[in-house]
Amino acid sequence: MRHPWGVESTPEPDRVPLVRRDTRLDSYVDRYAARTHGMTASAIRALFAVANRPEVVSLAGGMPNIADLPLDVVGSALQDLVLGRGLQAMQYGSGQGEQEIREAICEVMSLEGISAHPDDVTVTVGSQQALDLVTRIFCDPGDVVLCEAPSYVGALGVFRSFQCDVAHVAMDSEGLVPEALREAVLALRAAGRSVKFVYTIPSFHNPAGVTQSLERRRAILAVAEETDLLVIEDNPYGLLGFDADPIPAIRSLSDDRVVYLGTFSKTFAPGFRIGWVLAPHAVREKLVLAQESATLCPPTFSQFAITAYLRQHDWQGQIKVFAEMYRERRDAMLAGLTAEMPAGVTWTVPAGGFYVWVTLPPGLDAQAMLPRAVTARVAYVPGTAFYADGFGSRHLRLSYCFPTPERILEGTRRLGEVLAYESELMSTFGTPLGAPHAAELPGHLAPGTDQR
């Protein structure tokens, strides 16, 4: 018998008369849903397979550095959990998530000024699933979602998978620009489009590295009120600030205009896959039904484990340890950029989170030069990954979360050489480098989560 991929499962004679094969090597090619269009192999995505090798300094991934976690504390908490409440922790749980962790989540959110009731929290499989559920319950194909320019690549992927159209809205050094938001909503509605919500990352933006001031948050909320627009606030990094107390979340300013997404992936560990949505009551009802349909219930064991960790460990102190470590790495990256970048390159200075957003001189193309960077053993994510429309080629995202400060310095040194070579090519040809990029599936242009 012949396996569909040609690997035989039983011995066969060495020579079998065969007739012509006319094949696409995928028997199901005509049966896929329209939303799978674009789910193809990508040359840029394939480059990240090289980026994951130790020889390459990867400034591309978004893996938190969890090396500072007290594994003995986590280990003993997990042992106690299994021995003491294992039968409950390993059983199905509530579709909304366990009461205990929802209470703990409210405590976490209070650090950013949010006053919430555990009943309004829905636990999700990371905040990525929160994005999926929110889009699932709000968006029909062809609906418009407003996103910052640039925006989180994983969110763009979700919006695309639900066949939404993304319209990007300008940012400045304080993040999303309220006036631009107002103009976008009004223009789209005037064109007869259905705008479902604005998706924003107010603190330590991924990828732009900027943070909305409290005044900016109020102004964005005011535009949302004025235009009757729902705000999806995604806040994975808010507690990882380097200098000051967290700025109050947009959700802290409004109970019913904002759906808030949170996660334990950066403040504790991503492997548990626990995030959450805080939503107004009616929305929450639908989220729970959607969650039951998607997973029956979010991972019970992970919820119990995180609750135990929060109870038995100084988790706020741990977050401060993380933030100090990330600050040191950010400082290394900023020092490396200052020392190595050619004239005309600019970058943001994040006050927290994981990312620096770099802008290249006009004419350079970060996507086109990625193969050269990989040859030079340094990797980044080209800016085009963070746009749904093919823009962003003059930008790249550098992450400082996972590599050590020494590796970050080496990475920026290598990047400086790549940019110098690229600038020389541009001056040789006297033309902007690279052709305009077709809009690709954003995930094609960024590494997977298991990559550094």
Place this chain on the structure above:
Amino acid sequence: MPAVDPAADFSVPVQPVDLPQPDLVVVLAGGLSHEREVSLRSGRRVAQALRSRGLEVLESDVDSTLVPRLTELAGAVVFPVLHGEAGEDGALREVLALLGVPFVGSVGSACRVAFDKSIATTVVADAGLTTPTQVALPHEIFRELGAQALVAALGDQIGFPMMVKPSRGGSALGCTKVATAAELPAAMVGAYAYGPVAVVESFVEGTEVTVAVVDRGHGPTALPAVEIRPDSGVYDYTSRYTAGTTRFLCPAPLPTDVARRCADVALRVHEVLGLRDLSRTDLIIRDGEPVFLEVNVSPGMTETSAVPLASEAAGWSLGKTCADLVALAAARGGRPAAAVAQP
């Protein structure tokens, strides 16, 4: 075009290979080239095919642990399934020879010539085979002589449309079809992103086929040609590695004499480049005549690659083909490391 008999038997007879198998086959895949991902897929498939024949297989990446590990594994045969630089440019094979490790495939010196399009095309053309008109240009030449004049000269000499490719590399990475002079600089830069030398070739319009040559111990044999029809019209990275996006016909529906000419060209390429065991030659059939595009010394073995299809169309299971190549390599043995001269 004459009709092709749909019930014809295309299988290629081969004498049975009756050689002992080694204790272990080390399938090398991965590496640091731009084609690492493809190589890992190819390696997995070759490893599975060999295991299906009962061989003991170790899948290994190429890193600093490889040489000590190979030194410990006496009696193993290496099957390099590495694409792109280091794997196909001969460097790694030179190391295997130096270590005296038997391996499947061409020797380093032959790979060095075959892998570089700017050299291989010249050698193949010198042997009297048809190739596109080709100019090979390191990027420095544009800086020294001025890009505008060179771009204009390329347009005059090669004409449009033209193909721009990195001289060393595979999977169509960095390759662009250029229709007008205005598109040429960006295409050159796209090729230079993958390496310091680019080749510019006249675009050959015609039927795209690829022909594998395998030597299972009785001399090189051409497998049935595979015709490639990408839905997008361009056999680029996406068309190559997304199942469903390209139609493969094997054997290619060609008149018998054209099919024979394709086989002859692939065999001749294999011969003039001094290749061993396995190669795949990419051709365009223009007016019934095959035109050489490039040759691969470590052809793709992924789920969407042509060589496994061709092997099966010949009536040779991929597992048996790979196992025979391994047995031959074992019988051939490794070249012993040069003895240190004694005074």
